[in-house]
Amino acid sequence: MGLSWKEQVFMALLGAAAVSGLTALILVLVEAVNVLLPTDTKFGIVFDAGSSHTSLFVYQWPADKENGTGVVSQALACQVEGPGISSYASDPAQAGESLQGCLEKALALIPEAQRRGTPLFLGATAGMRLLSQKNSSQAGDIFAAVTRVLGGSPVDFQGAELLGGQDEGAFGWITINYILELFIKYSFSGAWTRPLEGTLVGALDLGGASTQIAFMPGGPILDQSTQATFHLYGSSYSIYTHSYLCFGRDQMLSRLLAGLVQSHSAGLVRHPCYHSGYHTTLPLAPLYESPCVHPMAPQNLPQNLTVEGTGNPEACVAAIRELFNFSSCQGQRDCAFDGVYQPPLWGQFYAFSNFYYTFHFLNLTSRQPLGTANATVWEFCQRPWKLVVASYPGQDRWLRDYCACGLYILTLLTEGYGFSEETWPSIEFRKQVGGMDIGWTLGYMLNLTGMIPAEAPAQWRAESYSIWVAGVVFVVLTLVAILGAASVQLLWPQD
Known part of the structure; x- marks a missing residue:
């Protein structure tokens, strides 16, 4: 005795559900790959x-x-x-x-x-x-x-x-x-x-x-x-x-001023690194509070010091050179200054912090030749103070020191560390x-x-987008077939 129409449709839907479900399962298990989830x-x-x-x-x-x-x-x-x-x-x-x-x-x-x-x-x-x-x-x-x-x-x-x-x-x-x-x-x-x-x-x-x-x-x-x-x-x-x-910027400026105090009459310093026309009065005691300057303190310390700028870069360089002990390296191989060992310079260099800030102000961060850098700083030092103030409004706090800092950097890098006309272009002045x-x-x-333990990234099973779409389609077909079989069994009248 053959199957009725109801039984034939029911069996066909169950078969379709089984085939579709099996296909979806195969896609999930066989086509899935291990992927690494983003780490914390x-x-x-x-x-x-x-x-x-x-x-x-x-x-x-x-x-x-x-x-x-x-x-x-x-x-x-x-x-x-x-x-x-x-x-x-x-x-x-x-x-x-x-x-x-x-x-x-x-x-x-x-x-x-x-x-x-x-x-x-x-x-x-x-x-x-x-x-x-x-x-x-x-x-x-x-x-x-x-x-x-x-x-x-x-x-x-x-x-x-x-x-x-x-x-x-x-x-x-x-x-x-x-x-x-x-x-x-x-x-x-x-x-x-x-x-x-x-x-x-x-x-x-x-x-x-x-x-x-x-x-x-x-x-x-x-x-x-x-x-x-x-x-x-x-x-x-x-x-x-x-x-x-x-030998940092601020301590260099203090040591420079203290050295000039020693070589000038009490209470008055004609400062070659300050622009001509610059004039100020400042308390002298704070100058000698730093250990970098304290040994230079004079016996009879006046309460205040009057400083007048002369804008003389040649005299300024001479005063800056007094901050270094270049003679301690005479006859020594691989020596920078103050008797400190330094092997020959090698490769490119990046100069940052106050190297950058000073040369950025002086517009010298575009790898200009050493001769151009020297000429630019010397020309700036010789400008009258009134002209400098007028040219850089709102920058009064640091203006008086850019001349000294510029000449100091040139002295430190060339006579101190040993950069020459040929190796100067290897220096890049950058902040970031x-x-x-x-x-x-x-x-x-x-x-x-290097001392903080690493965490291995978590793994997960995943499929490509096309395989995922196909899997969803077969899951939907499986559900439709199962629902159809259930409807036939419940709603189809008996033959």
Whole structure:
């Protein structure tokens, strides 16, 4: 006896449902592939407590890292209001309070669930190094005040401490080479590649109280005390780095003025680095508060000092050269100044911080020849003060010092570090590269990421779009067939 029409339709719909469902299952299981889900983002906060001001930077990187080191980008930069923390020696609590505004901006950027795992570090540079030499108790009080504020924040506070001059120079070197993608580079094929050997650049940093030079020499480093070694992205690097305390912009200007005080009559200084027509009276005692200047204090210190500018660049250069001890390197191989070892310069260099700010003002950041740079600075120094003020409205705070700073930079880079007419074009004066600030903080964070455990990206099963669409169609057909079979069984009248 054959099947009735109802039974035939019912069996056909069940068969279609089975075939369609089996096809959808095969598409899901056979065509699916493993895909990596986006990793979580890690954050890090660094305070750069310099001699003249403090800046905060927030960095971020994917949690899975690359060859053991984070691929870090800058997420926030915030300049703290007020002077550097070393200026709060008489009111240490204010040093900590001054950091609150930028810290709150950083916390607003970081998801609350990730704050406990976000490292926070404050590195104090040459300003606090000098205060520690002058009065270690006051420096300790400032660090304690800073620690109370930062330690009470909902992040992983790593400490507030003095950053060594060698570390400052070395981390600055890491920063610029990382930003220029000279450690690793993301290729068009979607893979990380290593650039050719020999492309790494040197770093020149001029702060308020110290200056640093760091580069990878073309030969061996003969003085091991000037060598710094890092392991980044699976490779090791050994570089030369040295920091000169008291040779930063602000301390240089103070030492220069103190030297002129010694060679002039009491109470009056004719300053060759100030423009002709410039005149001011200032208290003399604060000049000798810095350890860089204190040994030069005269016996009978007048209360006030009158300073008159003469606009004489030749005399200015002569006074600046007195700040260096060039004779200590006579007869020595591979020596910069003050008897400090330095291997021969090698490769390209990036000059930032006050190197950049001074030469940017003087319009000398376009790789002009050394002769042009000299002529430009000398011409600026010889302009009358009234003309300078009229030419640069609203910039009175720094105007008087650009002449001295320009000539100082030329002296430091040529007679100090040894750049010549031929090698001068190898210096690039920059503040940022690729939207990221050049300084030691990014290099510090890159080095720190090597100590933060990586997180493997999560895996998931997924299909291509076309396979996914086909799977959905067969699932729908399966459901339609099942519903049709159920309708036939329930609603079709008996034959």
